[in-house]
Amino acid sequence: MNAPLVTPSRRDFLAGALVVSFSLRSLSSFAAEEQQSPKPPLPGSLKNALMLDAWIRVDADGTVTVFTGKCEIGQGIRTALIQVAAEELEVEARAIHLVTADTVRTANEGFTSGSNSMKDSGAAIRNAAAQVREILIGIAAERIGVAADQLHAQSGAIVGPGNRRIGYGELVAGEVLHAAAQPASRLKTPEALRVIGQSMPRVDIPGKVTGGVSYVQDLRLPNMVHARIVRPPSYEARLQSLDPSAIEKLPGVLKIVRDGSFLGVIAEREFQAITAAHALAAAAKWDSATKLPDEKNIFGFIESLPGQDYIIADKHAPSGAAAQTLEAVYRRPYQLHGSIGPSCAVASFDGDALTVWSHAQGMFPLRKAIAEMLHFAEDKVRCIHMEGAGCYGHNGADDAGADAALLARALPGRPVRVQWTREQEHQWEPYGPAMLSRARASLDASGNIVDWQYDVRSNTHSTRPPGAGQLLAARHLEQPFKPDAPKPIPQPEGGGDRNSIPLYAVPNVRVVHHFVPDMPLRVSAHRSLGAYLNVFSIESFMDELATAANADPVEFRLRHMQESRARKVISTAAERFGWSSTPLPRGRGRGFAFAQYKNLGAYCAVAIEAEVEHESGRVRLGRAVAAVDSGQAVNPDGIANQIQGGVVQSASWTLYESVRFEPTRILSQDWSTYPILRFGNVPESVDVHVIDAPGQPFLGTGEAAQGPAAAAIANAVAHATGMRIRDLPLNAARVKAAIGV
Amino acid sequence: MITLNVNGRSHEIADEPNTPLLYVLRDTLELNGAKFGCGLGQCGSCTVVVDGKSVFSCLTPISILQGRKITTLEGLGSEDAPSPLQRAFIEEQAAQCGYCIPGMIMRAHALLTANRTPTDAQIREHMNPNLCRCGTHMRVLAAIKRAARGMQAADASAPRQEVRP
């Protein structure tokens, strides 16, 4: 499939030049969300909550409680944070009780997103723990009357000369830990670490494999009732008429809640709610105003939409003369988060205050949004995080929280559990946006890249709360809330332009982000955001350039990479994979790709083998090998687990996934209309090599594999078939069309 | 009243006969193992074992389960005493969010009950109806193989124990 060669229009550049100065300023204030403030006086999230006891409490009986404003979303953060605390506090991991995001109990750490949890919360807890340890040693020193340096902390006690031990519990009288955190801490040296760096088994897995209460879906409160929502048939459709009388009489039905086009039913038992919801759906009459663009021409449509241009990289240096120039266009369709467990929430309203249990990624922003939607004071709303199924970004979780809040308010005194259906999750969650990129680069006579020009066009990658208008239900109310005006996420993290600046050493680089505010389909943060397409594009293009330069893809990357950690990751993956240029049997190919997530997170390289069945175009994945450097590795197996999962999930996106729609509705409504990877087609093996970087800061890992895995697969397919496919997904029909008869 | 035999205990169920087993397990018997994923027989999150075979509890009305042996995740083992299969999942750390895992374990349990020496291809084919979105597939396969090896070892050592004086 040879994409037309297009260069960015002059208009793009002029416009870019005009808006860039204004835009960067206007953005500088935006969203703590995927961002961390530039000048940290205190490490990690300590700046969000200055008192040590906001992070760590020790009770008189010696029990240690650690508080994080982040959420466990299947990435294993619970375990990693306990390890960090246990390390510096010198207590056994099993003795630590961890409390995750709760607007009443924990610090506000914004969203659990952008693979920032270890960087933010991990750093905060590690430093707080070290400072608490030192305080306890100080108190003990006075108590015993010896110099502090004669004492050390050991499994929950301060130990001194003559093996004298004082348990932490005895030392914490009064508010001793209610002290301001200091910028600097006496952290343990890398050599002294005994918990950090160990593959400690995850604390949540035993409960999850034996039927414990692990998810908000499992939460059962006294007196709890069950609810289902009936959504419009399409985005804009409005409820015209409804005669609920027959449904109100159905067994178990307690209340039908209608506010504008928001429609839900509450019943005593879950299956009664389901039955009533079906009847309600059949009884409801909607108009259908929605007009979605033509799916076949979606990229043309997105290009036709007005954009704001941001020049995010523009550097020039003397370089060799261009001997040849390559150009290419890459495209990525809308894709689903597709949690295996549809969104769910429980809410309880006592007539005065509201509590919401939710698996959303930010409890504080959710509280703000729900309070605004209900016209409640913020302190009348409490949001408590409970796990859901993996979300991989902004899915229906916040919206389900809003649904539960509206229903609970209508039935004070009874906790209400609302469970979305599979069809609702597929049709209403905000998708990962369709995007396209254009790459143009020149090689000099000796095959080195001398200039690089890259344009990426995308919607926003965050339509998250705190705005009430970001909540689905709030848009359907009689007095609807308007969604906030979409904003790009600024560099260095970026949204649509995340990872759009190549890490490779190239003298002349110009990168432009064409931000498109109008969203034909509802979109938001989808694991790795724009990095998925940008890394797919850059790393596919690097292979195209390597071919033009007659170079081995790995050698070509190393030739253009100066960063030593990046080089190590690249060469480790190549070695462990057994990368070579020896020819493979007909139809088989090997592919390689690399990226540092956000150009400031974990370094990840992926090498993979693929086989393409010539007659059908079907792609089968063979061995995959990944290498990752996440800085100081807290839990190597946890890192390996996430990279392994990232490779497999990205394989599903890359080979199969694309949201289907027609002018009036979303067609991807379940797993039959939105197929994903099944066991029959997972790779032969996925081996992950974790490169530890002792003493280095924690780097986020959760999203690091998405882009490299995609590009490695595309490169393997190109190697196997001799055809370069630049449009995702690489499904059988598309591959067959490319290779021909 | 319908009598259900769940994990070896029998329960008198007052729910309407068409109620899918999934909701009776979760809502009436307060068992968390079986999960709701689609309600359409497409994902396997709700998989339980009935008379030794894996079935989708979301599409199985209790009316047809009178007198049949139902096993859920809770019936295999507990957090303190996990079954060999559950232990294998813990040892392989075969979970990310873990939401699909109960269904995976139950489907694998049915396989290993019928065949203690499945090939890799047999395992992949048998597990195909169950979806995982986190990409934990490789570890799920590893856990099933680990459990199978454990059972084979147990089988092998069993006779020797008998012949000991």
Next chain:
Amino acid sequence: MLRLVLSIIFIAILAAAALFYATHLTIPEERTQRSFAPDIVKRGGELAALGYCASCHTAENGKPFAGGRPLATPFGTIYGTNITPDPETGIGAWTRAAFNRAMRDGVDRAGRDLYPAFPYDHFTKLTDEDLGALYAFLMTREAVRAQNPRNELAFPYNLRLLLAGWKLLYLDKAPVPIDPTKSAEWNRGAYLVEALSHCGACHTPRDRFGAEIASKRLDGGEAEGWWAPPLNRTSPSPVPWSEESLFNYLRSWDSGHGGAVGPMAPVVAALAAVPEQDVRAIAAYIASTLAKPSESEKRVEDNQTPAIQANSQGAQLYAGVCAACHETGGYVPFTVASLGQHTSIHGPDPRNVIHVIIHGIQPPEGTVGAIMPAFADTLNDAQIAEIVSYLRARFSSGPQWSNIADEVGRVRRRETSP
């Protein structure tokens, strides 16, 4: 006098033997490098898809065209042959003449008669040009070395010589007639249906010698233990078939009739990749053979109340097991508004319905398509029988199926024919 008769008989036998010999000569091997014009190969690929060559000549999870797929017939099991260009185990050594003879006369390169499970009684009507394109396509496939199992046929069917006689009786080599009164599209469709796509091979009933019964063309037949519905006026489908609905069905799925299952599924999968006008031509022709004098009297029945009275248990099971997807008025993707719209419910026997309930429906990996879980382990035979008879009673005006219970057992044991 007697001598005269004897000698005439003798001469006749000699003549027959000579003729047989002449038509069954081994055609010498050809091992030269062949090359073909790309557009011919491309056309051949489309024709191969229209002839579903891959579905019989590819084993489950096997290499395309390498053969090995068992095909159950009333006479025993026949294995799809290796038609890749491998000279030893495939047709790599076949000349164009050898290929034409196989396709037109059902005689392989070595001179052995082929079983009509390989539908040369249709392929014999292919134009020389199309045979050339098919040859070009097959000869440019990846050569796969694959020795396939020998056919398992009972005496006397294992005697290939009989096939010569069979051909004398049944092999009609006349080309597909052109009907000048009909459109070019219709005539194109007639050619595809009769020759290349060999629809009659499954959709026309066969006599006890395994030959399609000419007088019952497209009256409905058998395919691997499934009922192949009629493609003519005798179709029991309550929903009229239009060119459009046939096109949708053949290409993917039709909201009026549902989608292809069983042996028809790979056919539709193959047709997804052929030029639209060819599928439209097939649709146009079949629509004309299906056309009824008056469609208006047909409508989808729903005798719910009597059906519930007749079979309360089946109704109860249906409500609990099936309704969640099939009573949503077509809301759930790939369900039709009423199960009564499926032709299978109105067929002479319940096999297709039973197949789907027991084994479910799985689309090819990563492709959009109906998913129906297999209920083999959820429902016992008696329960399946109850549901099937309820469906029949509720949605069909036809008589209740008599042999449901045995068929359920047979389908569960994956037996193909009684």
